[in-house]
Amino acid sequence: MVHLGRRARGVTLRFQVGARTLATIPRRLRRVALSLDQALAGHVPALPPLADAQGYLVTSVPDGAALDWPGLAFVRQRYDRHYVDLSAGEAAWRAGLSGQARATMRRKARKLAAAGGGALDIRRYRTADDLAAFHPPARAVARLTYQERLLGSALPENAAFQHGREARAWLLFLHGAPVAYLWCGADGDTLRYDYVGHDPAHHALSPGSVLMEAALVDLFADRFARFDFTEGEGQHKRTLASGAVACRDLILLPPTLANRAAVGAVGGFDAAMRAAKGWAERPMLRALARRVRR
Known part of the structure; x- marks a missing residue:
């Protein structure tokens, strides 16, 4: 299923150096999100009417798939969309992990169990009543996270988002208090x-x-065929995944003069930053940078 944003969302074209944003150009974009199945199949989505939006943000477009768009196309990010093939079974998944990853997982589980008195306290939620009980303690954790403070992507405050949806959720408790949550639709x-x-x-x-x-x-014994880590990169995704599909997120804009100028400016800035990074990796300049920092 292609997921369509009902309303235009504010998105910015960013002049960015690493994690630092120097300036932005705002646009209202309608989001069109491809599912993992569609990305794996090389699906190309049909674009809905723009309505009040100034363009589209199309996520998880598989590399090699071309959109029929007469305007400007700007690659916002490239990434591998990682997933776990649950149908292969737990033994096959663990065998596909690196030895270091398996050892690290065992060490972390032992350390946390020891801190909790010798055993892990992990609670599972899957029915509507379960998920209603999950939400308050999960929100208590969400309020403390960087996802809430910096990204606005933590578990929603209003539990209505999960009504009528099939989901699985987990909470980890330490000394009776929730310390981590996971909600999956x-x-x-x-x-x-x-x-x-x-x-x-x-x-x-x-x-x-x-x-x-x-x-x-838990999911290896459930009904699902895949666990989808969704858009974006992350070390934990690369470590745990058993497969991935190369994707890109595209910003599509009408070919107005203002949009051409904005896309050209951001594209030129990004190219300059890539060139500067390449030069900075040269041994002579790396040594010079170290001396300057001292």
Whole structure:
């Protein structure tokens, strides 16, 4: 299923150096999101009417798929959309992990269990009543996370978002208090990695990583064929995934003079930053940079 944003969303074209944004150009875009199945199949979505939007944000367009768009197309980001093939079984998944990854997972689980008195306290939620009970303690954790403070992508405050939806959720408790949560919505026979977070006060115990492993183990006995890590990169995604599809997010804009100028400016800035990064990697300049920093 292609997921369509009902209303235009504010999106910015960014002049960005690493994680630092120097300036932005705002646009109202209608989001068109491809599912994992569509990305794997090389699907090209049909674009809905623009309505009040100034363009489109189309996510997870598979590399090699071309959109029929007469205007400007700007690549917002490229990434591998990672997933776990649950149909292969837990043994095959673990065998596909690196030895270091398996050892790290065992070490983190032992460390967290020891901090909790010798055992992990992980609770599972899947029915409507379960999910209603899950929401208040999960929100208590979400309020503390960087996803809430910086990104606005934590578990929603209003539990109505999950009504009528098939989902799976998990909470990890430490000494009776929730410290990490995971909420995943179903998309056919795929389960999506939708909302995740942990209490930063317990970051050293890796509660999010431990909870993610426990959730995947549960899902090998569930009905789903794949676990979808959704858009974007991340070390934990690369470590745990058993497959990936190369994707890009596209911003599509009408070919107005203002849009041409905006896309040209951001594209030129990004090219300059890539060139500067390449020059900075040269040994002589790297040594010079170290001396300057001292």
